[in-house]
Amino acid sequence: MRHLYIHIPFCHRRCSYCDFNTYANMEHHIAAYVDALCTELAMLRESLPPLPKSPAAAALRPSIFFGGGTPSMLTPAQIERILIAAAALVPLETAEISLEANPGTVLGRDYLRDIRSLGVNRLSMGVQSLHDPTLRILGRIHTAAEARASYLDARAVGFESINLDFIFGLPGQDLADWQATLTEVIAWDVDHLALYSLILEENTPLYAQVTAGRVQIPDDDLTAAMYELAMDLLDKAGYRHYEISNWVRPQPDDRPDAPPRLACHHNLAYWFNSDYLAAGAGAHGHLFPQRYANIRSIDGYIAAVQAGHRPIAETIPLTPADLAAETMMMGLRLDIGVSFEHFAARVGDDLIEHYGTTLHELMQHGLIAMDDRRVWLTERGRMVGNHVFAHFL
Numbered sequence: 001m002r003h004l005y006i007h008i009p010f011c012h013r014r015c016s017y018c019d020f021n022t023y024a025n026m027e028h029h030i031a032a033y034v035d036a037l038c039t040e041l042a043m044l045r046e047s048l049p050p051l052p053k054s055p056a057a058a059a060l061r062p063s064i065f066f067g068g069g070t071p072s073m074l075t076p077a078q079i080e081r082i083l084i085a086a087a088a089l090v091p092l093e094t095a096e097i098s099l100e101a102n103p104g105t106v107l108g109r110d111y112l113r114d115i116r117s118l119g120v121n122r123l124s125m126g127v128q129s130l131h132d133p134t135l136r137i138l139g140r141i142h143t144a145a146e147a148r149a150s151y152l153d154a155r156a157v158g159f160e161s162i163n164l165d166f167i168f169g170l171p172g173q174d175l176a177d178w179q180a181t182l183t184e185v186i187a188w189d190v191d192h193l194a195l196y197s198l199i200l201e202e203n204t205p206l207y208a209q210v211t212a213g214r215v216q217i218p219d220d221d222l223t224a225a226m227y228e229l230a231m232d233l234l235d236k237a238g239y240r241h242y243e244i245s246n247w248v249r250p251q252p253d254d255r256p257d258a259p260p261r262l263a264c265h266h267n268l269a270y271w272f273n274s275d276y277l278a279a280g281a282g283a284h285g286h287l288f289p290q291r292y293a294n295i296r297s298i299d300g301y302i303a304a305v306q307a308g309h310r311p312i313a314e315t316i317p318l319t320p321a322d323l324a325a326e327t328m329m330m331g332l333r334l335d336i337g338v339s340f341e342h343f344a345a346r347v348g349d350d351l352i353e354h355y356g357t358t359l360h361e362l363m364q365h366g367l368i369a370m371d372d373r374r375v376w377l378t379e380r381g382r383m384v385g386n387h388v389f390a391h392f393l
């Protein structure tokens with residue numbers, strides 16, 4: 001199955017914690033940017049990756065993911081143009097088509113209905129917090145009530161799947177605040193939740209505020225307790241914790257040894273370490289044996305495409321050892337872990353022969369478990385995932 005990431009690098013204003021490749025007050029470039037995107041998508045027809053050999057990866061839906069930035073700043077007509085250009089790369093009829101939406105942008109029911117009628121079937125909304133003072137510190141352009149209203153509008157319009165993103169470990173947040181947020185969201189009966197701990201990125205206003213002591217954030221122990229609380233409450237509410245940071249409402253046809261139907265299939269392609277195309281300023285594609293990164297600036301990206309070039313800033317070669325390590329590090333993020341069949345099909349080697357000593361050591365420490373088909377992280381391993389992943393490098 002083929003997967004395509006499309007980057008939309010525009011935001012109304014930058015959030016205080018954000019270091020994504022996105023720009024505020026550049027709306028006047030959107031029309032030219034959409035033209036350039038459509039041209040780049042036509043160029044990508046020459047670079048289609050082979051279909052995956054792994055049965056698990058081949059079983060995923062094809063996918064298009066509009067990420068950002070704030071893709072919901074595009075008009076339905078602009079989204080339609082991009083989808084028409086993308087149709088030569090990914091079959092739209094069967095694809096999961098996700099779009100990241102910011103509750104602060106104009107997300108009325110008419111807009112949501114229009115983009116759904118174009119084929120967007122999965123909406124991912126960055127809510128981040130349900131506490132208005134915290135949203136203000138984060139520089140978000142919406143209130144908690146607006147986020148809830150946008151979610152209910154999306155629900156009413158009938159999206160196949162809706163994800164909400166939240167951050168924990170936020171300035172001033174304590175365990176009781178986080179519990180209140182989780183309890184409210186569980187009551188909304190959301191299909192899919194992505195919960196991330198705050199990463200303080202250098203060169204962001206929030207980093208400067210925290211290092212200057214003007215804003216306090218929870219320490220590592222409290223942040224870990226928030227993660228454990230999320231695991232506990234969402235488990236009791238019936239969610240499946242299918243990836244380290246992602247939970248989903250199980251569906252009747254879900255199988256425990258396969259990804260859930262309402263999982264994000266685009267992200268599953270990353271976790272299966274599949275190849276994927278990417279278009280847009282600063283977008284990263286993965287076509288083994290290489291990864292590529294596009295030009296980050298909007299001007300530079302548009303100029304390169306207008307000059308008739310692929311807008312690639314950097315190509316990074318990948319070795320078979322990289323492929324093996326990344327297949328493990330990405331796959332172990334999933335509750336189903338990495339199957340021997342998937343590893344052999346993707347890497348062309350036997351998992352036990354390749355990593356036998358490492359797997360044995362991690363099992364002895366209770367960080368992974370294994371049966372005759374697959375290897376996966378234990379509950380303890382999930383708490384120290386990065387430590388486990390480092391063993392495969």
Ligand code: SF4
Nearest residue numbers: 011014015018068069
């Ligand atoms: S809306 Fe998202 S991409 Fe835009 S500035 Fe905020 S965090 Fe960054």
